[in-house]
Amino acid sequence: IDTNKLLSNAYTAMHKAKSNSKRGLFYYSLRLKEEILNESSLTRDLHLALNQNQLEVYYQPQVLSSTGVIIGFEALLRWKHPERGLIPPSEFIPIAEKTGLIMPIGDWVMETACEQIQQWNKKYNKEIRIAVNISAIQFFDNFLVHRISNILKITGLSPHLLELELTETALMQDFNSTIDILHQLKEMGINIAVDDFGTGYSSLSYLKQFPLDRIKIDQSFVRDLDESSESVEITQAIITMAHNLNLQVIAEGVETAQQRGQLLTQTCEELQGFYFSKPLPKEKINALLQPPLKSPPHNEINPSDKKH
The missing domain is CATH 4.10.280 (MYOD Basic-Helix-Loop-Helix Domain, subunit B)
Structure with a gap:
């Protein structure tokens, strides 16, 4: 050589x-x-x-565990590459974060999702919320609150119908800054959820000091509910702890009637997963909003969709 x-x-x-x-x-x-x-x-x-309209927002329903009625959607980003086809977020989100593209892309996702949920709420006379994932890079940007405020003004969406999902890891990066930013967001009326709860390293003593609204149980625990007594105990412990802190709970990754039944027994208020619906483009959401989502459609599960 x-x-x-x-x-x-x-x-x-x-x-x-x-x-x-x-x-x-x-x-x-x-x-x-x-x-x-x-x-x-x-x-x-x-x-x-972004400029060539290759990015698209998909929506996955969040439902009441007792009735299956839709009370929210999670906005999920998709990239339809003209040559490579559908590229999973796990491949391009880290690149977006590394290059700084996560900022304009994140703003576009939030504005698109807020505008869409506002249209659905007006059309169907509902008050459905929209959950949008926020990365640590976005969260600690000095202009985050200003950017979100502008998006809410542009779209006309009421702040209480916007929920920001943050991971435990992001929340714990800078405790003092996190507290300050969360209080600013809460003063606006925005909801805050901890995503993938149970997989991070947050201390409960820290967690109770954050002004949060909801904890989202990670799908890795939900997946094993049918077979693992340990997962049953973990989900019950998370739900009990959250309720003691006056927080609501949503479980993601629900795929079977047994998992839904178990979480309903454990008094988990809200559920999300393929049992109810996979993430869908906006054109296919109208069919879900007209009648209550009581009988889950039979969806072919794509493993790459479960996380993102």
Whole structure:
């Protein structure tokens, strides 16, 4: 191997090591080079995706556990690449965060979702909320509150119908800043939910100091409810703890009647998952809003959709 090739390979490994948060040791390989080239290609294409209408918001219903009536939707981003097809969020969201594209993309998702839920509420005379995921990068942006306030003014959506979902990890990055930002959002009337609860490292003593509205039980616990007594005990403990803190609870990843029954017995107020509906484009939501969602449709489960 010549000197230039050796240096090029070493640079490739160095680039991967520097981009890894754990700062591990990386050796050059063809697979590593392919990964970097693929990421570079996705980064370039992602810059174009927003302007070329390749991004789309899908909506997954959130329902009352007792009746199945829709009380909210979670907005979920999809990227339909003209050549690669549907790219899962797990592949492009980290790139968006690394490049800063998460800011304009995040604003677009929130405005699109708020405008859409406002239209549905007017059309069907309802008060359905919309849940939007917020990354740590978005949350700690100095202009977050101003940006959200502008979006609410533009769309006309009442603040109490917007719920921001944040992970435990994001909330715990800077405790004092988190408290300040959450109070500003709560003063506006916005709801706050902790996403993927039970998978992070938050302290309960910290958690009770956050002005929260809802805890979202991670689907990894819900998935095993049919077979694992430990998962049953964990979900019951989370629900009991949340209620003691005057928080509501929603469980995601519900896929079977047994899981729904178990969570209903445990007094979990709200549910979300493929048992009721997979994430759908806006064109297919009208059919769900006209009658109450009592009999869940038979949906083919795509594993890549379960998390995102």
